Amino acid sequence: MESVLFWSATSGYAAATVASVLWVGFRRDGAERAARGLALLGLVAHAASLALRWEATGHGPYATRYEVISADVFLLVAVWLGAGLLARPLRGLAPIVLPVAFLGMGWALTGYGTRYTLPIIFRSYWLYLHIGFAKLFAATLLLSAACAAGYLLKAGDPRRLPSLPAAEQLDLYGHQLMLVSFLFLGVMIVAGSLWAAQGWGRYWGWDPIETSALVTWIVLGIILHFRVLHGWSGRRMAWLAFVGLAFGFATLFVVARVVPTIHSSYLVGG
Amino acid sequence: MNLVRVLRSPRLALAVLGFVAAWAGVGAWLPWAIPGGRPPPGWARSLGLDHPFASAPFLCAVALLFASLLACTWGKRARIVRVQRGDLPRAAVLLPARPGADAAAFLETRGFRRRGDLWVSRRAGLWGGWVLHLGLLALVAGVLVQQSLFDTGLFELTEGESVRLASSGALRWRQHGLLVRGGPPEVEATLHWFDPWASQEGYAPDRLSQLGVAATGAEPVTAFLDRSAGLRAGGLSFFHAIPTGFSVNVDVPGMGRRSVHLQAAGPRLAVAEVEDPAGRPARFVLSSERPLDDPLGTGAIRVELDEGGARRPLQRGAAFRFGDRDATLLSVARWGQYTYARAPGMAAVYAGFLLVLSGCLLLLVPAGVARRDGEGGSVRVFVSRGAAALLAEWERAPSGGGALPAPREVA
Numbered sequence: 001m002e003s004v005l006f007w008s009a010t011s012g013y014a015a016a017t018v019a020s021v022l023w024v025g026f027r028r029d030g031a032e033r034a035a036r037g038l039a040l041l042g043l044v045a046h047a048a049s050l051a052l053r054w055e056a057t058g059h060g061p062y063a064t065r066y067e068v069i070s071a072d073v074f075l076l077v078a079v080w081l082g083a084g085l086l087a088r089p090l091r092g093l094a095p096i097v098l099p100v101a102f103l104g105m106g107w108a109l110t111g112y113g114t115r116y117t118l119p120i121i122f123r124s125y126w127l128y129l130h131i132g133f134a135k136l137f138a139a140t141l142l143l144s145a146a147c148a149a150g151y152l153l154k155a156g157d158p159r160r161l162p163s164l165p166a167a168e169q170l171d172l173y174g175h176q177l178m179l180v181s182f183l184f185l186g187v188m189i190v191a192g193s194l195w196a197a198q199g200w201g202r203y204w205g206w207d208p209i210e211t212s213a214l215v216t217w218i219v220l221g222i223i224l225h226f227r228v229l230h231g232w233s234g235r236r237m238a239w240l241a242f243v244g245l246a247f248g249f250a251t252l253f254v255v256a257r258v259v260p261t262i263h264s265s266y267l268v269g270g
Numbered sequence: 271m272n273l274v275r276v277l278r279s280p281r282l283a284l285a286v287l288g289f290v291a292a293w294a295g296v297g298a299w300l301p302w303a304i305p306g307g308r309p310p311p312g313w314a315r316s317l318g319l320d321h322p323f324a325s326a327p328f329l330c331a332v333a334l335l336f337a338s339l340l341a342c343t344w345g346k347r348a349r350i351v352r353v354q355r356g357d358l359p360r361a362a363v364l365l366p367a368r369p370g371a372d373a374a375a376f377l378e379t380r381g382f383r384r385r386g387d388l389w390v391s392r393r394a395g396l397w398g399g400w401v402l403h404l405g406l407l408a409l410v411a412g413v414l415v416q417q418s419l420f421d422t423g424l425f426e427l428t429e430g431e432s433v434r435l436a437s438s439g440a441l442r443w444r445q446h447g448l449l450v451r452g453g454p455p456e457v458e459a460t461l462h463w464f465d466p467w468a469s470q471e472g473y474a475p476d477r478l479s480q481l482g483v484a485a486t487g488a489e490p491v492t493a494f495l496d497r498s499a500g501l502r503a504g505g506l507s508f509f510h511a512i513p514t515g516f517s518v519n520v521d522v523p524g525m526g527r528r529s530v531h532l533q534a535a536g537p538r539l540a541v542a543e544v545e546d547p548a549g550r551p552a553r554f555v556l557s558s559e560r561p562l563d564d565p566l567g568t569g570a571i572r573v574e575l576d577e578g579g580a581r582r583p584l585q586r587g588a589a590f591r592f593g594d595r596d597a598t599l600l601s602v603a604r605w606g607q608y609t610y611a612r613a614p615g616m617a618a619v620y621a622g623f624l625l626v627l628s629g630c631l632l633l634l635v636p637a638g639v640a641r642r643d644g645e646g647g648s649v650r651v652f653v654s655r656g657a658a659a660l661l662a663e664w665e666r667a668p669s670g671g672g673a674l675p676a677p678r679e680v681a
């Protein structure tokens with residue numbers, strides 16, 4: 001049943017991707033509603049598949065790469081749908097967010113695996129904060145970069161892609177989302193450090209993943225400084241948003257594959 | 271004064287932040303930082319990259335960052351108060367008067383409210399940056415306190431064994447901050463029970479101990495300890511470390527009960543080099559049928575004493591000649607390792623982080639202050655972010671309504 005629901009979610013995201021492309025290509029408002037509706041259906045199926053797996057394995061979606069990436073995609077779609085309720089123009093990011101969600105589901109499958117027992121260190125409430133905020137960080141950083149991509153598309157010719165908000169608005173949303181992701185990454189780092197203190201008696205050990213997360217946090221701080229203190233905006237900021245995304249992506253998905261770290265077991269393992 | 275100006279320079283802040291990020295980024299990837307990696311080459315040693323996060327360049331950069339943060343945060347409060355009173359900074363933008371368009375009504379649709387001569391929107395948001403940087407200062411200060419006053423050490427116990435942490439040779443290692451004076455804490459720890467492969471539902475088999483801790487002048491504490499959480503007792507925290515091994519517990523006349531901790535010398539072999547009661551070198555050798563670390567069990571275990579070139583098997587409960595006395599092998603057991611830690615600066619570190627996160631939350635609140643600019647109906651607006659979008663919206667806003675009304679005094 002869990003895999004039926006997983007595939008239903010994947011199909012929902014695929015169909016939503018098609019609808020969003022139709023919306024952009026043919027400017028049909030009905031397609032926009034269909035894209036969001038299908039994404040929501042996909043999200044509901046996705047939630048059910050994650051819940052069933054949680055029930056079956058006895059732990060949350062953080063023990064294998066399949067679970068980690070599947071839950072990342074879930075939160076990306078949920079955050080985007082939620083952000084669209086708070087700020088309508090962000091619904092226009094559908095043609096960027098939905099294909100990422102669809103591809104993410106495929107990527108999750110490449111790391112399929114099931115684990116019934118976890119390392120004892122996972123028995124901590126900090127884990128939920130740490131992992132939850134890591135996923136929220138990934139989702140908001142990706143949305144910030146999606147705004148940057150939209151900005152670059154719109155800045156050249158404001159008439160292009162009328163489904164997207166105006167360039168200045170995308171620039172502003174990109175900034176706000178980056179601030180949110182900076183906050184979420186901060187919470188993730190603190191929760192991780194408190195978790196390490198609880199289990200190992202050390203708050204900070206300069207483990208490669210810990211250090212990469214700190215470096216990413218500082219890099220986001222630097223980027224935000226360029227905006228606030230040097231008045232950078234527009235194209236330059238859009239490119240910097242991609243730099244921030246690259247650091248975030250490397251921290252979450254690359255470092256553990258390249259150097260041995262305490263996080264390797266679930267970020268790399270299947 | 272000049273120094274303060276240099277320290278307040280945004281360029282310096284960016285340069286220092288960039289350096290810290292780059293140094294930490296490099297430090298995270300160094301091949302010799304990986305357990306079992308090759309030793310650092312000479313050039314890395316001379317740059318301090320053999321211990322990147324305790325090296326002079328890194329510590330100097332953190333000190334400079336602290337100074338720069340202090341210089342930036344100092345005086346910032348007064349500037350925010352001035353902005354709140356309508357003394358707008360250079361980043362404020364002008365909404366030029368447009369015939370038939372009402373800038374006040376436009377601002378009000380964007381959350382601004384009239385306050386005296388001004389229009390303001392969610393002023394709390396103006397404080398985000400200040401609170402954030404204050405938090406960063408507290409955080410760095412907390413780290414400094416922590417680094418100066420922390421105290422941690424590792425000890426080893428076998429079932430039934432007790433150790434006074436302050437006694438000589440009790441700790442396998444100890445690290446402490448520069449300002450810590452005196453020896454290890456006056457605490458006695460006793461291991462009542464230990465299973466290196468205890469099963470707890472939903473989790474892989476792992477260490478589980480029952481540890482007793484008695485600090486002078488405090489109630490003794492006995493509790494179970496595993497690797498998911500520490501145990502607080504005697505003003506210290508205790509944690510379970512991973513390493514484990516075998517011990518042979520012997521009774522030596524005149525010396526009492528002793529626990530000899532053996533170290534693995536192969537998958538099925540563990541040894542301990544000791545000095546016998548007569549002062550001669552001796553070795554306890556333990557070999558097992560299956561691997562020593564097999565959670566399913568080791569199978570039969572054989573203990574021998576290697577002394578003066580002769581190796582003799584020992585029997586549990588039986589006497590054996592050990593140097594110049596007849597000792598008894600009481601039992602063969604497992605030892606576990608434990609760390610104690612005292613972390614006095616962490617409260618400030620986390621208070622700092624809490625401030626940083628509160629500052630971030632406040633930064634998310636879009637704040638603004640506006641006032642009339644001259645008599646022509648233009649309005650000067652400072653917004654914490656999105657000035658360009660606001661200007662563009664104003665330019666696109668449909669004409670309508672009257673001219674900007676004169677602000678009213680608010681009691």
Ligand code: HEM
Binds near residue numbers: 179218229
């Ligand atoms: C670890 C170090 C630092 C981090 C993580 C950091 C982070 C940030 C962030 C996230 C912002 C808000 C950006 C926005 O509104 O979008 C900011 C603003 C600012 N930062 Fe920093 N910063 C750091 C160090 C410094 C230093 C050393 C200075 C000194 C020059 C400085 C000066 C400022 C100023 C003046 C602002 C604007 C504040 C405001 O709008 O109230 N920062 N910083």
